[in-house]
Amino acid sequence: MNKRTLYEWQCGSRTLKLGERTLVMGILNVTPDSFSDGGNFIDPDDAVDRALEMIVQGADIIDIGGESTRPGADPVSAEDEIRRTVPVIEKIRAQSDVPISIDTTKSTVAKLALEAGADMINDISAFESDPDKAGLAAESGAGVILMHMKGTPRTMQSNPDYGNVIEEVCDYLKARIDVAIQHGVARERIVIDPGIGFGKTLGHNLALLRGLPALAECGHPILIGASRKSFIGQLTGRTAPIDRRAGSLGAAAWAVANGTHILRVHDVLDTCDVCRMLDTFIFGDE
DSSP, X not given: OOOOOOEEEEETTEEEEESSSOEEEEEEEOSSOOTTTTTTTOSHHHHHHHHHHHHHHTOSEEEEESSOOSTTOOOOOHHHHHHHHHHHHHXXXXXXXXXXXXXXXXXXXXXXXXXXXXOEEEETTTTSSOTHHXXXXXXXXXXXXXXXXXXXXXXXXXXXXXXXXXXXHHXXXXXXXXXXXXXXXXXXXXXEEOOTTSSOOHHHHHHHHHTHHHHHTTSSOBEEOOTTOHHHHHHHOOOSGGGOHHHHHHHHHHHHHTTOOEEEESOHHHHHHHHHHHIIIXXXXX
């Protein structure tokens, strides 16, 4: 089998090599209402402990979010996001050099997170919700993740419809890449995410995962965040998100085998084991 396309992802002063092995991004939601772990890490010290635990388990990146993006979620203020995320980033950075991603749609949140030590901006709106984000990303030199979402978290699962989901997601991401570059974001700083579960039905999610080779034609590294999502529950019959670990690992294995560079996950330890096996069998020389 062919090797994955190799990239060097520029994130501030860091360069992360992508494609030699799969990178695992550990999810750290410092929110009261995220779909899987909401309320677990509201206390900053608990959040830092969880981050350090994921680092020991093998996480290559910690992704910190202060606003739930589950289906039906209401937006929160920038002040609330800042209060939840920035102290956690500062405390993690004081104890670890791990790359940190700030998961936000707001430029004010992203700016303070980067000043606190974050290296990359993960934007589910691909800079659409706040046009100032592109300029901030360009000026700061941060790495960026541009994701596809149909609608908003509050509305996205209200009967999402596509003519051809793969073509539409690819076209959207190409357009948002162009916008970012026009604002001065260097191409080598951009990772793309098709937004599994964000305005998609079960069939849409499966089509996107089956169509990962087409997504690779965008010419950027790919991130997949399928961990514990409802489509896995639909397929396995597991109602509670925490019970979807095995299904999540299956989705992770498929994504790796089809060229994904980064996996955004809740279950870091098990995912790292899966990645080590898949990376060796499919892409390794051992």
